[in-house]
Amino acid sequence: MTDTSVSELSFEQAMAELEKVVGQLERGDVALEESIALYERGAELKKRCEAKLKEAEEKVAAITLDGDGNATGLKPAEGL
Template identity: 70%
Template sequence: MSDKPVEEMSFEEAMKELESVVDKLERGDVALDESITLYERGAKLKKRCEDELKRAEEKVALITQDGEGNPTGTRPVEGL
């Protein structure tokens, strides 16, 4: 498990760690206290991934297209 704060992780970092957390929990070979800690970390990682996906979807939605479906430009999304 990484010591990096979830809020500072890229989508890829969060997804990779989330996969690791899920693997550990599925194996079931961790103590109860560690399972709870892993579950809490996993919930934060899941939210981070969802938030990053939403931001990406919003950014893609702002790409405008011409009559032939070609991108003509983007409008900045506040906070991106």
Template identity: 75%
Template sequence: MTDTPVAEMSFEQAMAELEQVVTQLERGEVPLEESISLYQRGSELRKHCETKLKAAEEKVAAITLDANGEPTGTKPVEGL
């Protein structure tokens, strides 16, 4: 686990750390208090990943295509 604030992480960084958290919790080899902290961190990481993924999906959905099906640019997506 890193000390990097979740809000500053890229999607890839957050996913990698989330996988580590899940692995540690699944093993059940950490004390209860640490498990609670890991669970809280994991919850923050999951939410961050979902937000980043939704933003990326919205950007992809905003790509406009010309008559030949070629991308011509993007249109603004409300809220981004």
């Protein structure tokens, strides 16, 4: 587990750390207090990954295509 703020992590960094957290919890070889801290960090990482995926979906949805399937422009997604 790193001390880096979850809000500073890229999607890939958050996903990699989340996989490590899940692995540690599944092995069950950590003390109860550490398990609780890992679970809390994992919940934050999951939320970060979901937010980054939603951002990406909104950006993709903002691209408009013409009849030939060519990108004709971008529409700004709300909040971006």
